[in-house]
Amino acid sequence: MRLGFIGTGAITQAVVTGLLRFDFPLERISLSPRNARTAAALAALDKRVQVCESNQDVLEASDVVCLAVVPQIAADVLSELHFDARHHVVSFIAGISIDEVRRLVRAQGKVVRAIPLPAVAEGKGSTAICPADHVAKSLFSALGQAVEVDDEARFDALLAVTATMASFYAVLEAQASWLVRQGLSDDAARSFLSGYSVGLAHDTTRGERSFTELIEHSMTPGGINEQVHDELSKRGTYAHFADALDRVLMRIQGRA
Template structure:
């Protein structure tokens, strides 16, 4: 697609724009909403073919593929009154917001010509959920999509890969997995703080920890070995790695993580604003 719109220009919106700027080939025009005004203005100044629109409606009108990337709690305010023509494809990247939820918020474009009331029919545009990660900026993000759609899957293939899933239940599992990212960074920060507490200069500790886990990231690129095999290959019996894994990341720790993910997926499937209270 040659015209991409992004409504809600936060970290993911910025990463998408940066990933689409391919110096080796043609790039699509990108239309940004005024939400996240500073980020939108910065991107339009840095990149040719990136435009800041007057409002969200202009983004939808000018684009073939519209990416809805506002925060879940802001969606009603941001999307109120937005009309999306049936010829468009809308990509829903809001965690915990189903396509049915989004469809109910978007009006059909007939509202423009019939002066329809707020109860006007919902849009008949194609809606696809997706989970792009910040690494789309380096074209290294495998993006989960549901349902599979050729144009959307092709769009994300150029940003690192698309992983279509069979249903929304599977999509929610992948969405929950993304909630572990900052816990990983916090884990690395804890290692750094521990080393600094034992007299290592903090910059040296952080430099070493970064290098240590960048090497782990490169090892993950070897998909001929399972994660269990990679773990085993990095351990020796009664060695340092085995000791930390078995004394810290034990069955209790693993169960706590699984329970936290179960709670998260429950919230994704039944967000607080959709729950029925007695």
């Protein structure tokens, strides 16, 4: 596979690092020159990685092209490029539909959307793909879990859920701050909570138990897990997540 990236930011860095780390079969990886420092660092990892002189040169050297520019500049960047029918386009651009990407690239090749997250560098996490596509699935299955959907509304819902990353860390920060007030050091609080979170996340990958079943399994009648869960439920804490995600989805779909 000859793989190219238009845009060399954090997500490109994570995807390329993961593909190299897990020995994904590649003939060449071509990078745009926009972020020279990141591109040079990636090129130093493997001789198959090359930094091109222009974005058009990336296209000329690639069959599969990942679009990894921010939405605000996507139209300007892509309008200057000449794609052709051989290009298999994988768009990481949030909020821009497949039809809009196809209009911007002005080519008849396959266009799919994907949401890779930073953890792909470590072969962790999930990547949503729309529509189902064997090329994108082969890439991202090598870097964690690849989840295919054939409806952009469902894809947008998965994208909306990725807006909870900061909230996830904020919950950990609230717990860490509480531990510090109990006399633990910052390092001890962070170390404990990091390992604790990894253990809980790992449990979700074992077997086929639903999240509801995991909740029930974590609680004993009258126990401390039940106490906290009941208190947060009564305060409507969990319901706030759905309300916030509804508003994020409306924003992603241009309805707000």
